[in-house]
Amino acid sequence: MRSEPALMTLTEVARAIAAKQLSSHEVTRACLHRIAQWQPHLNAFMAIESEPALKAATAADEELAKGDIKGPLHGVPLAHKDMYYDAGHVSTCGSLIRRDFVASTTSTALQRLKDAGTVRLGTLQMAEFAYGPTGHNAHYGAVHNPWKHGHVTGGSSSGSGAAVAARLTFAALGSDTGGSIRMPAHFCGVTGLKVTWGRVSRAGAMPLSQSLDTVGPLAQTAEDCALLLGLMAGLDPEDPTASAAPVQDYLAATKASLKGLRIGVPKSFYVDDLDADVAKALDATIATLKAEGADVVQVGLTDHRQLSAASQIVLAVEAAAFHKRWLIERPQDYGPQVLMRLQNALAVSGVTYLEALRWRGAALAAHIAATSGVDAVIAPVSPVAAPSIAESDIGAGQNAEAVIQRLTRFTRPINYLGLPSLAIPCGFSSSGLPIGMQLIGRSFDEATVLTIGAAFQRATDFHAKVPTLP
Template sequence: MSGTEPALLSVTEVAGAIAARKLSSREATQSCLDRVAKWQPHLNAYMSIEAETALAAAEAADAALAKGESCGPLHGVPMAHKDMYYDEGHVVTCGSKIRKDWVAKSTATSLQRLKDAGTVRLGSLQMVEFAFGPLGHNTHYGPVRNPWNVAHATGGSSSGSGSAVAARLTFAALGSDTGGSIRMPAHFCGVSGLKTTVGLISRAGAMPLSQSLDTVGPLARTVEDCALVTGLMAGADPLDPTASSREVPDYMAATRASARGMTVGVPKAFYVDDLDPEVAAILQNTIAALRDEGIAIVEVDLPNQLQLSGASQLVLATEAAALHKRWMIERPQDYGPQVLMRLENGLAVTGVAYLEALRWRGPALAAHLAAVTGVDAILAPVSPMAAPRIDETDIGNGPGAEALIQRVTRFTRPINYLGLPALSIPAGFTKANLPVGMQLVGRPFEETTILTIGAAFQRATDHHTKCPDLP
């Protein structure tokens, strides 16, 4: 691999190079750690950096491979993940003061499956406190910064994951998506991110926020990488009765399939309203690129998305407040002001309103599926804007906080409420060189379809290959 900095490879590329013994796990790990040393002071993307143990694990992986022993498809590939995935014996802060010294007694199923596939732990990644915020701010540990411009936000709550993958400080990273927390950092930081169908991947051992909305998924450089990582994590789990027992498709094969002849729907309203002009232009460029790949583009008339968004907020606020009630009583001073405000809002929701919102989900999903008959996926922006400045948006619980959250996340929440899969793909850059992402939304458990379309788009464009420069 002479001439190529190992950390700049994709997951599939580095895994293939290690398996073929063209590159050692130690070289790949050292390359990531070298970039971490240079970028971390600027980005604040890592919560913990475990250089010595990572290098030791990488050397052990190389020794095993020399004996013909491979753990799996990700043998020796170094990764770091959002600091909400329990890893036995490690401190898992969940981005909070309350858990700043909490040591996990078990390992999350999703994380364990990646370990079983051979990954090497680099450390853990920063996140919004208790995964409850869309921009990436954190009162306790400081904001994570966007590698394309450190004055700008990363998006949240998987802020460290988006920043670290974009800066090539890890080959991929787990995020979580309850209201947009994978897609938002992917969009703001210019990487690929897959919000999976509710139940596709076990949530056992992942810090809960909303029991009916939480999803596990990856952020990575390419759609192909997302497919590889997702396929290794998906499937039934006795530790999570909500995890689906359906057969796991070949997601990698889906990324190699042709998208020619497929149909993508563009909403007539809501997702195309009040866009920043540059985001609107990139949406049109994305439509043109998909057409060039032989994909038909049609307009679709979706049900009222504001109602879906409102229902999603109600469910999230109520379930989050129920999870945090004891700490809110005993340790309110240990929450950041915005997170506490949002949790307190959940206490005001009546039981009747919450149950009505849950009961409406089935009819709402049926109405959505009827509206997209004959369409393979929906294309929409992830957010109406590119990454805003940190100093303009880190406003805690001050005036305008709720309105800001509403504007940033208006295109992600309805999809969470319906439990649908959505793939965020880099689609272009603003004149200020800030990334803009588009999302492909599929039907439940039809990740293969959006992966096929997303991979076709990435074969035809180079937005996902661009890498930020050190500030």
């Protein structure tokens, strides 16, 4: 067992608390100590709830002493992206408009984790209304990368990526509509799971784009993500889009070997225009997967540039539709970047939007056909490591929009197709910034990408690296 409780993985600390090797109170106190140290440098938390967290941890210890165990995460302290409604608590959604919004209901995903015994540490920063890929926030300030101050974390789950990387929370819920789990995982050096559309209920989570939104975790390891997914997945009467597909034993999947699995490497698009460090990390990751028993082959995908463009249309229009009333009544309360994106979407025609939606089924069928000979596809999450906050700031950087478009080009197509994708840490750039790869799976086959991710993490230690305070 590690000497500092906050440095343990989610599964490790859950087992230690259950075995009474550690108390929830001392684990929670350890997390709060790191939060106090790191928060001034990161700006990762929206709200820190120290006293309520310690009180809840003491109660969890008392329950454990009586044999009253709520679930596999009994007494584990967690914080989540500030867009998951929790009855009686403020959920700002990273916005000025909802700065004082008190939820009357609790999101299904969050409730299922609470039912498993978690302790609430507070809430985590995010891009305004989850509409930004870098971590900028005009109202609450940018979140800084734990590995290099002044660099982006990736968005919109910016606080989730930074807090997990700095070991301020053992895991955090994020959301992925165009890459908002995978990009923070890549830029911050943690593991992030974008699930199949419909795999986890979105009830009680702030919507951005109903056709693309997914709920999922960021954590240290694939095993941690498997544990969380198993707790959250499944039918929900509060969300008619939640799938009835069987919930697999995701934890068991993380114990399997790679022998017999075929992993595809795209011939184009995902391997084009990569920074040298990212290209090097991709080659090294492929070599490791081969050494672990996987058969790695090239695969020719359909034109994913078209999928990326279609995804942007769908996201923009659906986001603008959700925000229409506030755009009319409170335009001054949006940050300039989010306001510009929402207003631009109002000019997209209904025909264009419906064409983008209608093409989705055919695009998925073509992708399935192209990847029929492999179990998963490996690709970079982004062609670059984290840029600086300054160069990706729309309000200041001359080429900021081009920088942002490049960051997200490899994530958007997967949202459009509705497929699962696991982002895993795979190395570091020459300047010391993390690099991640994504394992893209088949619909409702999160188990396979978790198998591959866990096997890779047994053979490497990139996921175990911890940043140091500036």
